[in-house]
Amino acid sequence: MKIKDKFRQFMVGRYGQDQLGRFITSLALVLLIINLFIKKASLPTVALVLIIYSYYRIFSRDINARYRENQKFLDSVEPLRRKVFTSKTRYDNRKTYKYIKCPSCKLKMKVPRGKGKIRVTCKSCGNKFIINS
Helix, strand or coil: CCHHHHHHHHHCCCCCCCHHHHHHHHHHHHHHHHHHHHCCCHHHHHHHHHHHHHHHHHHCCCHHHHHHHHHHHHHHHHHHHHHHHHHHHHHHCCCCEEEEECCCCCCEEEEECCCCEEEEECCCCCCEEEEEC
C-alpha cells in the first residue's frame, strides 16, 4: 500500500482543511515573517500554538463542531468580504458607471456615465429625481 493511500485511509472520518484552518495557518505564517524583522520571543510561540490548533482542527473527528466553528468564522468575515468585493467592483466599473445615493432613502445605485441629465427612479422607495451622469 502506498503512503498516499495510507494517508487517505487515515483521514477518513476526519474534518480536514477549511477556510478557518487556512486563515489560522496564514496568520501563523504572517507572524513568523513579522518575527524576522521584530525579533520578539512571543511571536514564534503564538505562531506555533496557531499551527498546532490548525492541525488539531484538520485531524479532528468531531466534524459537526469544526463545521460550526468554520460557519461562525465565515459569518463574521462576510461583511468585510462583501465590502472588499463591492469596492473592487465599483473601482472596475468607475469608467462605465457613476454611483449615486437616493436622496430620500440613501439606497446606493449605479447609473451609466456620459448620458447627460437622466431621470432616476429609486427601486426601494420609488422616489424620482434627476441626476447628471
